[in-house]
Amino acid sequence: MNWFHWLANPARFMRFAARLQPWIMALGLLTGAAGFYFALFASPADYQQGETVRIMYVHVPSAWMAMFIYVVMAAAAGSFLIWKHPLADVAAQAAAPVGAGFTLMALITGSLWGQPMWGTWWVWDARLTSVLILFFLYLGYIALVNAFDDPERGSKAGAILLLVGVVNIPIIKFSVDWWNTLHQPASVARMDGPSIDPSMLLPLLLMAAAFKLYFLYLLIVRMRGELMARRIRLLHLSDVS
Amino acid sequence: MTPKRRRLSIVLIGLAMLGTAAALVLTAFEDNLVFFFSPTDLAEKDVGADRRIRIGGMVEDGSWKKYEEGLRSEFVVTDFQNAVKVVYRGSLPDLFREGQGVVAEGKFNGTVFTASEVLAKHDENYMPREVADALKKSGRWKEGEEAK
Numbered sequence: 001m002n003w004f005h006w007l008a009n010p011a012r013f014m015r016f017a018a019r020l021q022p023w024i025m026a027l028g029l030l031t032g033a034a035g036f037y038f039a040l041f042a043s044p045a046d047y048q049q050g051e052t053v054r055i056m057y058v059h060v061p062s063a064w065m066a067m068f069i070y071v072v073m074a075a076a077a078g079s080f081l082i083w084k085h086p087l088a089d090v091a092a093q094a095a096a097p098v099g100a101g102f103t104l105m106a107l108i109t110g111s112l113w114g115q116p117m118w119g120t121w122w123v124w125d126a127r128l129t130s131v132l133i134l135f136f137l138y139l140g141y142i143a144l145v146n147a148f149d150d151p152e153r154g155s156k157a158g159a160i161l162l163l164v165g166v167v168n169i170p171i172i173k174f175s176v177d178w179w180n181t182l183h184q185p186a187s188v189a190r191m192d193g194p195s196i197d198p199s200m201l202l203p204l205l206l207m208a209a210a211f212k213l214y215f216l217y218l219l220i221v222r223m224r225g226e227l228m229a230r231r232i233r234l235l236h237l238s239d240v241s
Numbered sequence: 242m243t244p245k246r247r248r249l250s251i252v253l254i255g256l257a258m259l260g261t262a263a264a265l266v267l268t269a270f271e272d273n274l275v276f277f278f279s280p281t282d283l284a285e286k287d288v289g290a291d292r293r294i295r296i297g298g299m300v301e302d303g304s305w306k307k308y309e310e311g312l313r314s315e316f317v318v319t320d321f322q323n324a325v326k327v328v329y330r331g332s333l334p335d336l337f338r339e340g341q342g343v344v345a346e347g348k349f350n351g352t353v354f355t356a357s358e359v360l361a362k363h364d365e366n367y368m369p370r371e372v373a374d375a376l377k378k379s380g381r382w383k384e385g386e387e388a389k
Contacts, residue, residue: 044371045369045370046368046369047373047374048341048363049336049367081248082248082249116334117335117361117363118336118361118362119333119336119359119360120358120360123276125276163252163255163256171263178267178274179271179274179276180275180276180278180297182277182344182360184362184364185365187365187367190365195367196366196368197368197369200368
């Protein structure tokens with residue numbers, strides 16, 4: 001916790017993040033290259049789905065990221081509202097478009113898989129609908145944060161929206177267990193171990209790691225940009241007065 | 242109480258209330274949130290012959306009959322307790338197989354379900370063909386399903 005507080009200082013964070021950035025990029029490129037190789041070439045076709053199973057290696061990590069980023073943003077929103085960490089607000093705003101992007105990717109790749117496998121692009125079942133709501137939550141947050149003349153008020157309103165929207169996350173996760181859905185239940189995070197063959201689990205986990213590192217990289221880039229933009233804004237304000 | 246602790250408790254109480262409200266709403270709308278009814282639901286509830294509904298379950302082994310070169314098909318959807326006969330005119334999705342999950346949309350007249358759309362439901366098992374064949378050969382195929 002002390003370490004966390006030490007890092008919450010924006011200037012210190014920027015120095016620390018700048019040093020971390022190339023390492024994250026190198027590790028991300030490495031896992032990403034390995035992940036793509038295994039996903040596209042070195043993994044078997046599925047006994048039912050055939051080659052279409054490869055969509056899963058993009059779809060599932062995207063969907064995981066969509067939920068993961070939202071949880072990160074909600075946690076940041078909470079610490080911004082409670083402890084007034086300015087860096088937490090910067091992090092939430094920097095992560096939002098990335099999360100929206102991953103959610104859109106999960107929706108599109110899922111639709112591309114659904115057409116040949118289920119026989120339809122889209123159905124209004126609980127899983128698909130709750131993920132669509134997640135996408136709108138991301139867009140709503142981005143719009144709300146920028147809707148105020150006073151950025152501080154935008155940050156606060158946005159943080160409250162993020163916390164309210166967090167109820168959607170368990171609904172997404174457990175929708176396939178609570179209700180009959182067309183979407184299949186979880187294959188990896190289950191009580192009795194993954195129901196996915198190790199030869200397919202490996203590329204999936206590699207891609208998941210690569211996506212996570214990619215997010216971390218983008219987050220640092222965007223946070224540094226946002227911190228710089230805020231500093232410029234402050235300089236302008238002090239010039240005027 | 243410091244302002245920080247006050248804000249913390251406001252956020253926590255707010256989240257708890259929101260969670261309760263969401264849970265209550267979702268339980269209340271349970272019937273509208275299910276994407277399909279099981280054959281057992283159909284046997285227990287009176288859904289009405291005019292309402293368009295969806296039913297889901299497994300296509301019973303050996304029940305799939307094709308007529309008119311596959312344009313018209315008949316099969317039985319089961320949840321291993323109750324079963325419903327389905328008639329359908331149209332092309333079936335790639336994943337449609339006996340012993341696989343299926344969701345059909347249409348009307349139920351009390352004995353036969355007339356489907357206007359059939360979707361294949363994929364299960365959560367992913368494996369290469371060799372593994373599936375080996376499992377079938379050793380008799381350990383879908384042993385988890387029987388336990389349910």
